[in-house]
Amino acid sequence: MAIRVTQTMMNTQLLRNISGNLGRMNTLQNQLATGRRINAPSDDPVGLTFAMRYRSEISANDQYIKNVDSASSMLDYSDMAMGQAGDVLQRLRELAVQGGSSSLPQEAYDSINLEVKELYKQMVEIGNSKFNGKYVFNGELTETPPYPKQGLGEPGSPTAYEVSTDTGQIKYELAPGVTLAANIIGNDVFGGAIGDDSSDNVFHVIRRISEALAAGNSNKVSDLIGKVDTRLNTLLEKRAEVGARTNRLSLVQDRLSSISVNLTSIQSKTEDADMSEVITNLKMDENVYQASLSAGAKLISPSLVDFLR
Template identity: 25%
Template sequence: MNRISTNMPNDDMVYHLQKRERALYRVQNRMSSQTRIQDLRDDPVGAAHAVRYDSFLTRLTRYGENIAYVQDYYNVVEGHLKEGVEIVQRIRELTVQAAHGTYTPEDLKAMGKEVDELLEQLVQIANARGPEGRFLFGGARTRGEPFRVVRGNVPGADDLLITGVEYIGDITEKQTEIAEGAFITTGFSGNFVFGAQQQQVYATIDALDYRVGEAGYFSIDGVRIDVTEGDTLYSIVQKINDSAAPVRARIDPVNHSLILETTVPHQLWMEDGEGSVLQDLGIIAPPDVHRPPGNIAASAVHGGGSLFDVVMRVRDAMMVGDQEALGGRGLGMIDEALSALVGKMGEIGARGTRLRFAYAHNQEEIPDVTELYAKRVDLDVSEAIIELKRLEYTHKAALSTAARILPPTLLDFLR
């Protein structure tokens, strides 16, 4: 038996009208946001790609900002080192003049005073700050001055002069990411930058019968070197030479002691980690005495120095009128220091070249990824307008049809 009345036609009509209204709502939202994907269910695969592209674009933008920052940072560092090179060149000119043998002791003393003023400026460069107020040459320690000045009496001088420049920064170099998985150094260790000569450390302890008591490690210039129980002096030398540390180790054939020599001009940074191997071998002092790089054992003999050590020796020779020292070892040390400083500038220049290519690649990659992202999420406006007009037309037609064909009810006849 058929029912006399039912709401089924009304319910069906309302359902389809609401469905069409939701479609209109989605198209209107797409046009207002200019994006094709409003919800993940609109295009799950496209949404997944879009999220990855958007994340990559964010990283590329950050890499570009990092590169620009490092370029500015390098320009500041290079400017200070360029000034340092000019100062050392002036010191070399004075050294050549003083070594001629045609100047009086008073003239040499006057030259020594000028060299001392230039030394003061070199220390100021070494303690220079960047645009953000942080020290440039202290490694990761950027809040305090990386070099500490010691003053004392110098033969021939009337006032207290610089007698020592101690590095109190560290050797941790900050790394900045400039591309996916690619990093570049944005911090410089002063013991490397202002190293003038190869440093040698000669222990005086006979270690022919030395054995490591228990497993541990020590570090040289930040490179960890592990030792095991029973290691001899020969195995320790082998491990040092096999490591990435810029130093060569050998054994004194007479004293049977350890000798370390840097492979690039800098002051050695040596520390015992677990154990006391370097201290036992007479290379470094106990940790409570001095901190690196000034922790070489008192019994050890060491040579080679920083740029400041070289300049101080030249100045001291001028103060006492030692022309022979100036013309021999003095001029040679200045040449070594100048060559080392120019080499540091060359390294920064090479990194600057890398940054220029990295920035160019970054700027080329951003539009490419942006285009891929746009293909996934951007709305085709013409298609959206056509779809909107179609839905509007069909919606109006449905409303008009509903108004005509929905059956009348009892209420229509109640007067």
Template identity: 35%
Template sequence: MRVTQSMLSSNMLRNLNNSYNKMSKYQDQLNSGKIINRPSDDPVVAVKGMSYRVDLDRNVQYQRNMGEAHTWLDSTDESLDQVGTSLIRVKELIVQAANDTNTKEERNKISEEIKQIRAHIQDLGNTKIGENYVFSGTKTGTPLFVNEPTLNVTVLNEVALGTKTDSNAPGNKTVEIDVFDGIKMQVNTAGMELFGAVDDYLAEVEGLFSRHKDPTQTPATGEEIGDLLGLSGTGATTTNPRLDKITEKVLEVRATVGARQNRLELMTNRLEIQEVSVTKQMSLNEDTDYAKTITEMVTAESIHQASLSVGAKIIQQTLVDFIR
């Protein structure tokens, strides 16, 4: 085959163009810090990178959900703590009032404080996070106590005649949040049964103390007031527990909330570990190895300079060069 001058020139220009493309590629990798800047550079790396980014986006969303779950559980725990503290104060007042040395006026003052404590606990039952009531089950837009206030059993059950212990009632159903792939965490505490029992008990206490204000009724004796404590008191049943039993129930519910908080901490740590792992894998998949890339860039530049030098000798001089 006859090799012409034009063929030598064309081959040289093509090789020089390829050399420029290589140097351009290495410059892009050094500038962007990525070994690919478009999917066509390496489809396999691009697809894997997309997968890693999906995992990271999902991780970020789960961490946002964790924050929401912590808010629910922290608010619930704080409210139950105040309920427990209030019940301790109620017990102190009942013990004080059970002493028959108290005058009618002194017991009336105790009655007023218990009335305010009951109103405070009802307010705690209507605790909100944003526009959501935390103790109303899945009926998060409905308060637990309304009108006077009384327990909102009918609305929370969505039936005409409901009970606060109906496990199928919306007011007793769970609110769950996704915290990991395939894992949901209950963040609410159904308050109908718990706050209903507390409110019923305090209503009974108010009713007993109200006899001191009604001249047509016989004032409650110290023994009757003392019977409000413990399960051995008059009228104590499993459905109408005394104060000690109610306080124990509040502590049990709060312990459950605490257990969920501990699990959330474990899940948060797991998400943080996963984020670090996925980020590392994504970096290994697509980040530029600067030492290697700089070495290849210098090598490509040396080859390019050699090509220019050889090419200058291959191309024959033109007529213009002779005239000059």
């Protein structure tokens, strides 16, 4: 049976088609304005699931990169501080060699001793080095200075050679389940609390050299040069360890950068719109919209007067 098509039906269908054209144009204009193919869950539910996963992985990877930067900065600062400690020990050794001469008068020993006491203060300052407002050589107790600040012969207890630093490690996560300690323990650099005179605790060694100079005991000063050399060797070993960790961080950073580029590329393929395709489709829909308006104008132009002519 034939269906009777009325003017109202044709008008309704025209409006529905024009509305559909406008909807497609609106979707394409959103893609053109945002540069993304997916702007709402309804655009691509499956693609949105992958996009959210990629965003989560990129965010985690960015945090790992920040952790690498923080660990590298801390290790670089620790290496700088240990370099300064090495300079102090080198100067201490030079003074000990001078003080080991038995031909000097007591006034010369006293003059050397004045500088040795200043070296002690300088070493304490290095031991209490702070990076980003936190003490670097006191393990996890970053808010507490590891070494008392009084100099040789000054009242106060305990002294720097009588304390042990915290042994906790400050670890940074570089990947899921992968961590690296970025701090150096003060005991490893300067020596632990003394147990007897055999200790090569740097503060204890400086104190014994100072006492030997004050007593004019050149033989004892000469004997202590070996302790200075032992601590220097230990310091070089710790700097080598820092260098090894820094090199590893450099490799990790390169890997994380590559992962970031890869994830961003995959995310772009999932979320981003093909701009050339969007512009082409938008122009085509604009032409269709203009054509539908033109056809509609001819469709609804007849009126009752036109039929009565």
